[in-house]
Amino acid sequence: MRMIFIFIDGLGLGKEDKTVNPLYAAKAPNIHYILERFTVIPTDATLGVKGLPQSATGQTAIFTGENAPRILGRHLNGQPTETLKNIIYKNNLFMQLGKMGLRVTNSNVYSTEYLQKMVNPHDRRLRPSVTSVMTMVAGMGFRTVDDYRSGRGVYHDITGHMLIERGYDVERITPRQAAERLYSISRENDFTLYEHFMTDIIGHKMDMELAIKEIELLDEFLGELAGLVDLNEDIIFITSDHGNIEDISVKTHTYNKVPTIIMGNMHRGLGVKIESLMDITPAVTGIFKEIMNNG
Template identity: 30%
Template structure:
């Protein structure tokens, strides 16, 4: 199977586990029906503590129980143990070894590469997705792909002002989705690491901050627009998340919420957790469980 676009959300729990008045409580004409028709997965894997991005994303990328490999939920960045797991079993690595065409569609600015170079030899600061693609020998900012910033046009930090100029931003994202669909037609897998939802989720507080709620809702509207462009141009799309966070802004930390696994034009099967769903992802490309 080829031409798949994987939207890997970070820190967005399933709407079924969100409180009233959450970021999900708004019209999302493309995103919400897709999520509602998909699967609602456990991200805790029976291990105490709050799920984290490092182990959660490694589960999706490898189809292995990375939490038990580590002995705990761990993140946000993969340390040596998870790095070894990703280097040997991550989906981009296995696909590249099989001769498949894969790309990470994130745009990385020069400051990102400067930070990696300045931190060389110290603790890894790359997330699982860029680490896995580099482990596969694949470049960041690949040529021929319309690159997308993970903030989807929102400012990185306060003030987010999510509603300012939003209509134009949504129109741009629809067109960007169409461009990504055209690029994906020449690939087997095109992945987008949409980590900004987790950053917004960490702005939560017991008295929900109004600006964080507005920005979180704006972010999901932007995901909705991107998805609309992708599907309108005929792309096959998978959507996932690694753990809960943004769906409950009453807390600044991660949550125990279940996470979405959705797809358009793809067989989702009947997974119950993020490990089983990672195995289904690999199965789309004819890869046996690692």
């Protein structure tokens, strides 16, 4: 079994109201099919801590299984602090899967500037994201712009247009081509992570037109990927860290639960239990353990 894990930043389960929720204003047949056809678990992102859920603590909880906001004493946006990094250093999903003997990869492409700033101890303008810290501590290589050019990586915006806007001489690809790239990468690994955070950025803009375009792009990407993957053999696992884009009437994040979506048949009968973000890492490792133990 192979698993493709798609982390979508800032995607909650909102009202079926097309005046505020672009998931219902957009033409998104693939997303709605996924929501109706597969296991969708409303997942708590507040973790018993007052305040709106935020990215740094939410993502740390997702990828370590620890109650990061409770440890920190608050929800924290942006990138992880030293306290959160220490949690990730000690234990994270990449490390756990690696110890199980599984082949693990991060499919995201990183710009040259990001990689340079991330390892520069004197440049404090950029703090690496949770998934970047995970990738580093697990000893995994980062996919570069050269990997993007050769079709061996996907940029966080799906199409790569942001690389072009930043001056890189690269091809803009379609959402379908991005899905094909992700699928190809996943054939060489047991666990493949892809992170997409334009949903959160656009959600903060409170712009329905932009939000609809984003959802329709994501819909095409997910639809193509679902068609490529044999869901009798493999799993597509989707989750988020907090709500946002599902309610463009507010500029902030939301208290809405987030969807944890498990596409495929391999997890059925394994007793997967997910209630909050802290249950994601145990659920993923548990699925792999059960399948490995049962041959």
